[in-house]
Amino acid sequence: MKITKLRVNQIEKPIGFTMDTISFSWIIVDYQNAKKQKYAQIIVKKDNHIIFDSGKDENANSLDYQVQLMLEPRTRYSWEVAVTAENGESACQKSWFETGKLKEAWRAKWISPTFDKEIHPCFYKEITIDKKVKQARTYLTGLGLYELYLNGKKVGNEFLAPGYHSYDFHLQVHTYDITKYLIEGKNQIEVLLGAGWYKGRLGFDGGYTDVYGDSYYLIQELHIEYEDKTSLFVGTDTSWQCKPSAIMDSNIYDGELYDARLEAMFDYQEVVEREPIQCGPLTDRYSLPIIKKEKLKPLQLIKTKKGEQVLDFGQNITGWVEFNCNLSKDTIICLTASEIMQEGCFYNENYRTAKAKFTYISDGKKAHVRPHFTFFGFRYMKVECAEPIIKENFEAYHIRSDIDQIGKIETGHKKVNQLFSNALWSQKDNFLDVPTDCPQRDEKLGWTGDAQIFSDTACFNMYMPAFYRKYLWDMRAEQSILEGSVPNVVPRLKHDMISEHGSCPWADAGVIIPWNVYLHYGSKTLLLETYPGMKAWVDYQKKKEEALGGKHLVKDGFHFADWLALDNEKPGPFGATNALFIASAYYYHCSKIVGKAAKILGLEEDSIFYETLAEEIKKAIHETYFDKYGLCICKTQTASALVIEFGLMPEQEKKEGQKLKNLIFENKKHLNTGFVGTTVLCPALSKTGNHKLAVDLLLNEDYPGWLYAVNLGATTIWERWNSVMPDNSMNPEGMNSLNHYSYGSIESWMYRYICGFKPCEEEAGFRYALLAPHPDERLGFVKALFNTAMGTYISEWMYDKEGKVSYYFEVPFGAKAVIALKKGCYQCNQKRVEGYVFEVECGIYEIQEREGNYFSKCFYDDTLNT
Known part of the structure; x- marks a missing residue:
């Protein structure tokens, strides 16, 4: 043990x-x-x-x-x-x-360069160590981004520090153990700064600069403890110096220009004490480190008919390319990112205004070269250089927040396995301090709708609670000045998009993300921390709808709703499902969740209030959006799926499921859903006895369907169902990110229904779970491993030559589960089971389907009542 x-x-x-x-x-x-x-x-x-x-x-x-x-x-x-x-x-x-500094007062001072605000600075301080060091720590933050060096060595393994957060509410301080970097005698401290999200370009159509401030700033304290119990303190002040660095330009969208010839050219100058004026207080960090997680070698060096040289790394990733440089002095090498080739040639017009370029000018010395203050979304890198290009000199590094994979699904269907990989990679690529929409073009923003839709899948795939804790802190901070409304992007752009908030289902992230985090990891501590933001969003909606005359429906406002759905005959990105119906359905769903959360936290008054509110909303939805037969009057796949998944009319669930089935058959057994509908479509089908049709949709290989992109060589999830056309050309409608994880939410359904992993609300964190896999012979077999907060669950099933199914389950220490199988009679290695529903504790269960005619009451359902 x-x-x-x-x-x-x-x-x-x-x-x-x-x-x-x-x-x-x-x-x-x-x-x-x-x-x-x-x-x-x-x-x-x-x-x-x-x-x-x-x-x-x-x-x-x-x-x-x-x-x-x-x-x-x-x-x-x-x-x-x-x-x-x-x-x-x-x-x-x-x-x-x-601990970091907690609430300890800062002895160091904010410092800033005296030269032009657009020049990237390098701060410098020399200190002398004359005794044996026991331990040493440094506490610092730099605006926008920083890298710390001691005696020429980069400190720590993280990049793009201090990350992307709501700087106007807090400035995150990072703590580093620097003991091993110090030497006896003189020590040189250097801190490079770049623009980053703080003052670099952000937003559409050219965007804005200086969103949070227009200057570079640094604050740092070194606390050095000697073995003789004496200590040395070093803090930033006017005794520090600063000079322009060799980074001539950098930002998140356009890349970086580094001129190595300038490294020793400039003299150090004085600095001034100056504080950032538009920022929140210094706080200990929430953000996980952004680190290198994987390394890829180029598969090939492509020479196109246009004479271009393009490195293909075989996988669409977020990060950068590093290389060993042995170029002559003054030689320029330029790397430009792209996701796809067009007609065999380099193409990145879908990056819009983002240049996505790293340029390095050699000083004639051997060097290992990488960018410092930018990142790219790419599979391909065009290399432009007057000297020969050697493929083996280049390596791509995938970077993301330091979160690890905990879930894995393998099936007997190679294309489904590739789809799983695609969605997982889109999560890896977009979870860089905030859950971004895409990592490549002039956006890279924390869109709340994308994050909400994918959050259940995210929690199955990777260990997410600390990552989401930081994102939800920023969300609550932004809510605090919006009367509880949730912005469309978090952190919120303080220019251009300042008024964009409260749009369904983007704003519903304020309730759904923390709820999914609770279900997966079972932390009441984190649920209690996020509860005020959950409550604030529902309260905001209630106040707004009551001001418009009551009746507990969403009656106005801009809503993305079923974004990019295919069911609207009118051109544009909006789906055909009534946006106010979708918003009202989410209003009900979120109110119900807040009521449940309050009950779990022991807030009985709140629990009663929000459960009552939810019932009143549901009643109003029935009166407005349902016919006399109890069916939704919005005749779209998305509407029916929402009704089923949100439990809007449970007594007519089977009929609504039949209606949904008919709508799909009317569309030639294809989906036509967008961001909202796609997430709930297959779960709604499986829940209403139409699991085979859900698998049909999964396995569709033509447009629109998940395997359409797989057949065209996708290694990540696309923004549109047809961002790439059948002839491999880009969709002329635009908005064609090839790394947009929203439609990867199908993996939640795969985990919950194909593999059968479902958490219990009352004993969250998979302390108690339902294991109810839905086998389908077309997949051959499924092997799923899920490292939950309780430990490792395994769910496997396989068909034999006679069409019978064998199962294998593992339940971790301290957990219990209900195994619910399809109708039949089974033999278990643990005990004889007649019927197909039984409760188990920690252990291994091998179960074979057997001939028999004894059936007990079916528990093959979506709910688990303990």
Whole structure:
């Protein structure tokens, strides 16, 4: 028996992260005959002195064990958890966490260059170390982006720090352990700064610069502790110096220009003490580090008929290309990004105004070269250089927030497997500090609608709670000045899009994302933290609709609704489903969720209020949008799917399911849904007994369908169903990102229905789950692994030559599940089961379909009542 994944606030060994609340969690693995935890003991120490001891707590929650601690700034704490199982097996494991500055006053001063505000600066300070160092930390942030160097070595493994956040509400400070970088004698500190999201170009049609400020700023404190117990403090002030760096230009959209000839050309100048004036207070970080996660070698160097040289890395990724440079002095090498070739030649017109280019001018010295303050979305890189190009000198690095994959699905259908890979890669590529819409063109913004639609899939694929915690903090900050309304993008652009908020289903991210995070990871601590924002969005809608005369319906406003649906005969990106119906349906759905969240948090008054509000909204929807037979009058696939998935008319669910089936058959067994409808379409079909039709849609290989893009060589999810036409040309309608994850939300349905993983609301975090796979012979087999917050679930099924199905399940330590199979009689390795629904605890279950005619009551349903 072993304890693993010891986390504090959902992060392993966090250093310098915000510690407003402290929640411990852990996972048990490698157990023998144990099934569940009997008790656990959590001990927290500072300098080997115990400051907290839970004792043998029989109620210790391995998903979320909150502890009240009086923490000190800049302090490392050790903690350990000892677990004893019901059969006497036991294990103990230790870890640590370290605080940042907390609320400690800053001794350092903000500094800024004295030269032109558009010149990229390099700050400098020399210090002398004359004793043996015990430990050293630095606390800093730079605006817009920074890289810290000590004695010529980059500190840490993260890039694009301090990330993209709502700078007008908080400035995130990062903490680094710099002990190993210091040497005895003179030490040189350098900090490079770039424009980034803070002052670089953001937005459409050329966008805006200086969104949060127009100058570069740095604040930094070094705290060095010697072995003789003395210390050295170094903080930014006017004793620091600054010079122009070799970075001549950089921004998130256009790329970077680096002139190596300038590295030693400029002299250092004085700096001034100056604070950013449009920004929030300095706070410890929420953002996970942005790091290199994967490396790709080029598959080929293509020489086009236009004479271009293009590197093909075989996969559409977010990041950059690095190379070993041995070019003559003054030689220029330019790399330009693209997602697709056209007629065998380089093409990136779908990037719109984004130049997506990295240019390097050689000083004649050997160097390993990479960009500093930009990133690209690309599969291809055009290389322009007067000297020969050697393919082996180049490597592509995928960068993203430091989140890891926890879910995987493999089927017997190669194209479905590629679809799974495509959606996973689109998540990897767009989860860079915020969930962006796309990583390549002049956008790269945290669109809330895309994030909401994909959030359930995201939580199945990767371990998301810490990432979403940061995004939802920014969301609540933006809500605080919008009376609770949620912006269309978070962080909100403070120019041009300042008034764009409250649009369905974009704004509904304020409720749906934190709810999905709770269902997947079971943290009441995080649910309580996000609850004010959830409540604020519903309250905003209630106040607005009451001001327009009541009746609990959304009556006006701009709504994206079923964005990019194909069912509207009128040209444009809007679907045919009544936008106010969709908005009202989401109003009901969000009110219901807030009521559930309040109940879970013990807020009984709120629970009653929002559950009552939800019922009143549903009644108003019935009166306005349903006919006398109890069917929705909006005759679109999206409307019917919403009715079923949101439970708007549960007593007529089967009839609405038949109506949905008919609508799909009328469309020649193809979908015509957009952002809203696509997410709920297949779940609604499976829920109403039409699972085979849902799989039909999954397996459609022509347009519109998921495998259409796979057949055209896609390695990520596209923005439109036909962003690329059958002849491989780009769709002339525009808005053709080839890395837009929204339609990848089909993976949520694959996890929930094909594999059968469904969480329980009352015991979230997969402590209690429904395992109800829906086999389909066309897929041959399914092997799904899901590393939940409780541990690893496995769900597998396979057809034999006689058409019978065998199943394999694993349920992790401390968890329980209801296995619900299709109608039939089965033999299980654990016990004889007659029927097809039974509750199990931790263990391995191998089940074979057998001949028989004894059937018990079917529990093959979407709900799990404990």
